Amino acid sequence: GAGVSQTPSNKVTEKGKYVELRCDPISGHTALYWYRQSLGQGPEFLIYFQGTGAADDSGLPNDRFFAVRPEGSVSTLKIQRTERGDSAVYLCASSPRGVESTDTQYFGPGTRLTVL
Amino acid sequence: GQNIDQPTEMTATEGAIVQINCTYQTSGFNGLFWYQQHAGEAPTFLSYNVLDGLEEKGRFSSFLSRSKGYSYLLLKELQMKDSASYLCAVRLMDSNYQLIWGAGTKLIIKP
Numbered sequence: 001g002a003g004v005s006q007t008p009s010n011k012v013t014e015k016g017k018y019v020e021l022r023c024d025p026i027s028g029h030t031a032l033y034w035y036r037q038s039l040g041q042g043p044e045f046l047i048y049f050q051g052t053g054a055a056d057d058s059g060l061p062n063d064r065f066f067a068v069r070p071e072g073s074v075s076t077l078k079i080q081r082t083e084r085g086d087s088a089v090y091l092c093a094s095s096p097r098g099v100e101s102t103d104t105q106y107f108g109p110g111t112r113l114t115v116l
Numbered sequence: 117g118q119n120i121d122q123p124t125e126m127t128a129t130e131g132a133i134v135q136i137n138c139t140y141q142t143s144g145f146n147g148l149f150w151y152q153q154h155a156g157e158a159p160t161f162l163s164y165n166v167l168d169g170l171e172e173k174g175r176f177s178s179f180l181s182r183s184k185g186y187s188y189l190l191l192k193e194l195q196m197k198d199s200a201s202y203l204c205a206v207r208l209m210d211s212n213y214q215l216i217w218g219a220g221t222k223l224i225i226k227p
Contacts, residue, residue: 004158031213042120042203042217043159056214091158095213104149105215107158 002026004108006092012114013082021077021111025094032075033105034067035091043091049075082115089113118142120218122204127224128194136189136202136221144209150178150189151203153220159203162189191223199225 005024013019025032030051035043045059052072060066064082069075079086089112093105119141128134140148147166151159165171165180165187177190189202201220208214 033213040124040219042205042219043215044217045214048213050213103213104161104164106161107151109158 004092004094004106006090006108006111008111009109010112010114012116014116015082015084017082017115019079019082019113021079021090021113023075023077023092023094023108025073025075025092026106027073029094029096029106030072031095031097031103031105032069033093033095034075034077035093037089037091037110046077079113082113084115087113087115118206118208118216120204120206120216122202122218122221124219125222125224127226128191130194130196130225130227132194133190133192134194134223136191136223138187138189138204138218140185140187140204140206140216140218142185142206142208142216145182145206146209147207148178148180148187149205149207149215150176150187151205152200153203154200162202194225196225196227199223 007022032049034046037043047067048056049069064080067077089110091110092108095103095105121139150162152162153159163178170179175192180187201222203220204218205215
């Protein structure tokens with residue numbers, strides 16, 4: 001069965017540009033998460049979707065970051081006016097329900113974003 | 117604040133046993149996860165503990181002591197492919213979905 005997929009796998013952009021990162025979760029999973037991971041660190045929570053709505057966006061670092069999940073499946077993380085400090089691996093995960101204690105998150109391969 | 121501590125790096129020999137420790141101080145606790153992450157790849161789920169004790173799954177076992185805020189991952193019969201980072205993550209009580217992650221332990225296996 002298909003796991004979580006993310007595109008592109010690598011994205012190189014210039015400072016100030018706009019980027020979109022896509023996540024396709026495991027079919028049927030209602031919960032979707034975005035994380036950011038820097039080298040040698042654990043994932044840093046960005047945002048959590050339950051269905052189509054962003055249930056918790058408290059991890060988004062500032063208003064340049066935005067994410068949508070319009071049909072409750074595919075999600076897009078959007079970053080405006082990119083800065084060099086945004087360079088990281090952006091991980092997406094999905095889980096069946098999100099609100100049960102035994103729910104396990106399954107991760108995609110990530111998008112490595114490099115801002116020059 | 118929330119804090120999860122793991123050793124930065126460990127080295128072990130192929131065929132041996134290694135124990136990776138994780139200690140946590142968090143505002144709540146509703147389970148602890150261990151994930152494996154190979155360089156340049158996504159974290160993959162290894163184990164989940166919510167009650168005290170040992171959970172065994174093949175060559176991997178995970179232990180939890182909630183009173184001590186402590187967990188360990190035990191890897192037996194080490195193989196070269198076990199060279200990876202091992203991440204400990206705690207689920208908080210007030211939000212069943214949000215995980216607080218440690219920085220990971222890089223495990224190097226030598227022949």
